[in-house]
Amino acid sequence: MTGDALRRVGCAGLVGAAATAVVAVAQVAALQGQPGDDFTAYLPPGDGKALVTQQCTSCHDLQGVVRLRAVAAEWETLVLDMGARGAPIMLDDVDPLVKYLSTAFGPNAPPFTDANAATNADLTRLPGVTPQAAGRLIAARSAGPLTSVEQVRTALGLDASAFEKIKYYLYVKPVEPAGNQ
């Protein structure tokens, strides 16, 4: 894993926190995760998705995973490291996991983008999002934070097919339950 790779996504390696989570699940869940959000919704479809869901989330949420961009060799290093630390990864699962992760979250994958914080420039890094569409989304935020993926799609003005390509990379913070503010 390179520092450059970590910095590219503007998130200093939440994977590290994921590794910590292997040994201190609850602690890191408290540190990293939004209430009720394990970030599995941000996994694009693919053959290894079920493995990631089952094996990675047995120790930690997936925020670090979905925000990281790395090449296959870097993902393999991480997967092997996690397995050594106690993640329930079987040897047969390593290659499918690495293939999925390096495809879904490789260097060329769209950056993980917070729909409520992104700038126009951030948003136009997502495939199919024009400066005009980004402007509409930013304008929509002026009425309050966007709370659902559907609100984001509507604001961007994308059809379902176009939105499907980017929806896994758009983060919408869940609404916290009343009394938990």
Added chain:
Amino acid sequence: MQELVRDLVQRNLSRRGFLSGMLAAGYSAAAARSALASVSPFVQDSPPGESLTRSMTGTGGELLAEQLIETGARYFFVSNASGMGPLCDALVTRPQIQLIQATHEGQVVAIADGYAKASGTIGFGMYSRVGLPHSSANMYNSMKDRTSVVLLSDHADTNSEGRDGHEDIDDWLEPVKQYTKWRWIAHQSERIPEWVRQACKVSTVMPGGPCYVRIPRDLMYRDNVTATIFKGEAFRIPMEVRPDVDAIEQAARVIWESSSPLLLVGPEVSQCHGRADVVRLAELLGIPAVQHRSYYADFPTSHPLHVGELGGGRLFPEKYDCLINFGARPGRAPSGTSYIHASIEPLAIGRNTPLSVGLLGDLGQIARDLVEAIKSLAPAGKLRAVAAQRLALATAYTTKMRESRVGMARRSSGSPVPWQRLVVELNDQLDRDAVIVEEVGTEAKVLNFFDFADDAKLKIGRTEGRSLGWGTGAAAGVQLALPNRQVVNLQGDGGFLFGQTDSLWTHSRYDLPIMTVIFNNQSYEEVRWNIMGRDGASGEAGRDYISYLGDPDVDFTKLAAAYNIDGAVVEHSDDLGPAIERGIKIMRNGRPFMLDVRTLNTGAGAKVTWYPKFSLAQTRERTA
């Protein structure tokens, strides 16, 4: 012969004296022993207690030495202190005690702690009166682990103490109240042995812990002091406390009636020497076992029922309805789960979890009693059937999990070296019964790869207290306790630099053939994760404020060389095997070895080399 018999019967002659007299009188050794056996029934028993004590007169230092000898102490771990003069004088005619010196008080306690953990007996240490603050970090570690350590210091003279004077403060004991099970300042020379005995007793009565006694220097130098010295057996207390019978029956029923029990093991299992008994309990019903944080491996790591660590990413068992805590720190049982907590420590039982049953007692004894109670609840055939079914499921999981873990570790290669590859290479080459003293991050790093069991490797460390700067000294104590076993000291570069590198001096001086292995990733890795892995500003900015260790790039073999210790730097996984082999050869020749392995940094901020640089030299206005 008649006179000899008369003297023996009247207790004017010891049994040994009788045998010597018979031999001197021309009888054969066999005849002498036969005569002694015939006469023995008529020898009056000694009055209660008489043979357990003796009176002696000497200096306070001599009284201290005599009482220490009677405890069976072989080693006394010390650092330099003027106040130890009276003890040094006493040792001139008392070669029974071997002094082992450390360079400072913190490592004295670490050595004593390691010795106690490995030997199951008291680790004794002594250091300067002003060394107490320095010693307190490892004293805290010992307290957290309930280790039987007895520590002594000198103290200000009785005519000057309590004035906040030179090398003195008003209350020396207050700062270490939380780090000691018992503490005292002696004020009478003739009672020095009494306080030593009390410290020994309190430190060994479970739950154990460090005890600390200060003795004013003038009391140790005082001469012609008469005191009573107790033999060691006179203040040893058997600790096989039996649990409540009704509670055992209740617990047995809860366990038997649960559909998926899970055993949680902690350090008290090993402290009670109860590992084999707990394994028998697990095997009786095929109960999977998970390891809680512990400075021992409390369940054999290669046993098919050992399913991993608490909190790790276990997939087995998916659910459990009964958690049986055997000697772990207070655990948490999910809602709706029965919770049985067995402990030798009353205050720990049920501390933060509602109890189904609490069991107070020796953990080996509790396990044995539970086995018998469960056997009485069902026919043997039914017990075997339940156990076989659960064992088969657990075996399928643990076998595949272990093969995968080792397979993945072997697949990990390159430069810098993946840490897991280093561990499997060590496991390949070390003796089957090597002792692993570890202070490297989390226990999973060693539990997942080494075969720990009563007849295999022994794990000691890391401490529950986690105060770094323990392992290198502790390894010295472990090696002294177990002189015929390989001892390996596993250290991260950050932890090793926590004031313990100087214990290499002790390793070298006493020919302690310990291999120190540095997982040198140039970082305090887990701290970096916890800081830079958050959504915080330092992580976002790629700024590693306190965890980067690459500047200066420390070559630990050069550090070891200063202590006349050989070593090797390994930068690629392909070079691990030959380097470890060379180290083992040097250890077999009776010398320590340093293995500095440049390990791969992973996770948050792994490649960040930024740190808040500062050069005083560049700020100086006067350079000439």
